[in-house]
Amino acid sequence: MEQGFTVWLTGLSGAGKSTIARLLYDELQARGLKVEILDGDVIRQNLSKGLGFSKEDRDTNVLRVAWVCQVLNKHGVAVIAALISPYRETRARVRAMLPRFVEVYVTAPLEELIRRDPKGLYKKALAGEIPNFTGISDPYEPPENPEVECRTHEETPEQSVAKILAHLESRGWIPEGAEAGQ
Amino acid sequence: MEQGFTVWLTGLSGAGKSTIARLLYDELQARGLKVEILDGDVIRQNLSKGLGFSKEDRDTNVLRVAWVCQVLNKHGVAVIAALISPYRETRARVRAMLPRFVEVYVTAPLEELIRRDPKGLYKKALAGEIPNFTGISDPYEPPENPEVECRTHEETPEQSVAKILAHLESRGWIPEGAEAGQ
DSSP states (O other): OOOOOEEEEEOOTTSSHHHHHHHHHHHHHHTTOOEEEEEHHHHHHHTOTTOOSSHHHHHHHHHHHHHHHHHHHHTTOEEEEEOOOOOHHHHHHHHHHOSSEEEEEEEOOHHHHHHHOTTSHHHHHHTTOSTTOBTTTBOOOOOSSOSEEEETTTSOHHHHHHHHHHHHHHHTSSOOOTGGGO | OOOOOEEEEEOOTTSSHHHHHHHHHHHHHHTTOOEEEEEHHHHHHHTOTTOOSSHHHHHHHHHHHHHHHHHHHHTTOEEEEEOOOOOHHHHHHHHHHOSSEEEEEEEOOHHHHHHHOTTSHHHHHHTTOSTTOBTTTBOOOOOSSOSEEEETTTSOHHHHHHHHHHHHHHHTSSOOOTGGGO
């Protein structure tokens, strides 16, 4: 049975993880893969209700998602995980758990994220209304050597996804797309 | 894509859920299916650390497992879930979440379970050392209409598994086994 893989999107709130995840999902499905998105918000609803945003609770959440990735990958499902996952060491533990793992750093300058702020979260965090808000009142440790880096203030979501697909192709984990042969 | 199914083993501690789960796993694998066991003890380690045994925490645990079943079933994986899952209403919610669901009631008289007691848990519970121990200090609501009932004081694990397989065959969810054609 073909082993799946995990594309792990890490980055601050508003950086573009969910947008890239959805586009990537469509592309992988179009190539005939079984795909699942594990998005931070959905996960906190279904898998991690009751967990907070302390380092310990964040780690528990991230490792729990990694366990689900492991089970799905084992059965040939490609998983796109979109979680802030701010701690480097915890992401390293996730990497160690998954035989086929791609770390994608989704990033834009903080001023840009504060400007976007689609859910109004940065505004609240800057006003001191959200404790443990990553990037404002809680740390984010950028990946030192991610497989792919998506700078969403400089590229479109389509360009970001193309980079991830190119990486997956180069690993031989997905068939080449129609465009790649042109 | 072929939809998977969930075999949900419910019953008291020591009734034989894990034994049946492992035998069933081997049989389903031998028939070429993708199979995953979600066993209560493993789940509490990987998915539900921190949850206790109050009704609310038990329900959270059960519904969380059901969510994982849902995702795996969707991608064609057969799941064997072995959890005490003592509350009827919660099991009904699990059933409603899963398009292909088989409830298997694994049971033996309480005196027999107290006699078996491989982990010494009943002894401790009877001594008042384990609060919220299902069957002793916490309720268990037997299924009213399970698809399969395995009375493990009257049948071998092989016989229990044969009944489950026969049910799955009758639903058309698994190919018939070699024995069935003899």
